[in-house]
Amino acid sequence: MDASTTEKMEKEILPFLNRSARPDVKSIALEYFLGMTGSEDGRKFIASGNGYLGAIVSLTTDSQQGIAKSAYFSLVNLMTEEDTAWYVLNMKEYPNLCLSLLQYVVKPDSDHADIVASILSNMTRSQRCAVKVAEVVSACTDNDQCVSLEKIIQTFCKLEHNPKANLHYVATILMNLTQVPTVRHKMMDKQRLLLQRLLPFTEFSDSKIRRAGIIGVLKNCCFETDFHEWLLGDHVDILPRLLLPLAGPEEFDDDDMEKLPDDLQYLPPDKQRESDPDIRKMLIEAITQLCATRAGRKHIKDKNTYVIMRELHKWEKDKGCDIAISKLIDVLIADEPPEGMDNLKEMQIPDKLKVMLDEEYAKTQAEIEDSIKQEMETENVIATEKS
Structure with a gap:
């Protein structure tokens, strides 16, 4: 749109986006802006305007x-x-907007808690926004x-x-927040038993979004090498939770x-x-993270992870997952590195290879986010049709 x-x-529409405006004109104006949030150009126009976001x-x-619901839906897209x-x-x-949104989600009688949770999910996708919300939670x-x-x-x-x-x-809010190291450390506080409460949802059949979010939490926590022994030990026993969704009906001999x-x-x-291939890939990558240390690799090898990966490799049709499986199998069948190189994360990686790995990780995250976003948009369309 041009400046004029x-x-x-x-001058003519913004005044209607006001709580004191007549409900009918307020509703019409808000529905117009809700429609604009469906496109990138529309979202950028609203963001660059003088007062639209605040209104x-x-x-x-x-x-x-109805007006509050449309405003929330607009924020989901924005x-x-x-x-x-x-x-x-x-x-x-x-x-105090962030705190207000969090309070709304956890209230047991909130009418639009799912929409507000979607707002926070989108809001926390980037690292800096996740840090900002994590500060509110941590304070x-x-x-x-x-x-x-x-x-x-608990909610x-x-x-x-x-x-x-x-x-x-x-x-997905929890997954995004565990991008932040301080949140990961709280999640894995050995006295609070927080992570353990989330483990059953790795196979929550009623919702792909719930499964993906919690598996994303587990994957993020696996980046903390100092916690690997605890994650793999009896207090959490994370490996079966990661392997079970990847296992099929294959039979093995008694020894295996x-x-x-x-x-x-x-x-x-x-x-x-x-x-879901994005979820399978996160599971495989989480196990790969747990192979960073010698002790972790030994535990994962001793639990015969290889045979599960071998059968998954035969079954897998997704290219991204297939690459992730191959990388994990390479680690499982490779000889152990020399003494003093126990932690693979501490090994020096050539700059060129590091750039390639970083690009691949960014691509994976974008694919996961796009998949979740598409799921979210589908649910929002259904919710709009029902309203």
Whole structure:
């Protein structure tokens, strides 16, 4: 839009995005802007305008539920733009917006908790925004107003917490927050038992989003080499949780079977592998991360991970997963490096190879985010049709 059209809209339409405006004209104006958020150009126009973002945020607390819902849906789309998410997180007129959104999600009677969880999920996709939200969560003190990591997980794990919401997107909020090392360390606090509460959701059949988010949390936690012994030990026993979704109905001879973790022995003939390739890839990459240390590799080899990967390799059709499997198998069958090179993460990697690995990781993350975004857009369309 040219400058004159922009100025005209700010004068003629922006006043209707106001809580004091008549409900009918307010609703029409908001629906117009909601439609604009469906395109990149529309989102950029709103973000560059003088007051649109603040007006939309203000309408999330409108007394008319339909208007509040449309405002929330607008923010879901707007938060897919990193710069816009960063701007909204730092708006001076709404300094407590992040905390308010978190409080809304964990309240057991919130009407639009799923939409707000989607806002926070999109908002925390980038590292800097995740750090900003993590600071709010980490600053929590023991009072009814704070939203700690414990409270988020408690809300997520209680499936009937809110009869009006499924809260699947809380999983992707947790995945995004565990980009931040301080959150990972809290997640793996040996006294709090937080990570252990999330483990059952690696095979949550009712929601791909919930599975993907929690497996993303586990993968992020596996980047912390100092915690590998604890993750693989009896307190967490993470390896069976990562392997089971990758296992099929194949039968093994007695010797191979006995070496497998108990949960992977004598699986039923109708056992199905994880259907989503992005999730399978995250599982494989998490196991690969756990192979960074000599002790981790020994544990993973001793648990006969190779035979599960071998059969998965025969079955796999996705190219990205196939590459990830091959890399893991290479680690499992390779000779151990010389003494003093126990931690593969501490080995010097040529700059050219490091750039290639970084590019591949960024591509993988983008594919996962696009897959989740498509799932989110589908659910939002369905929700809009039902409303």
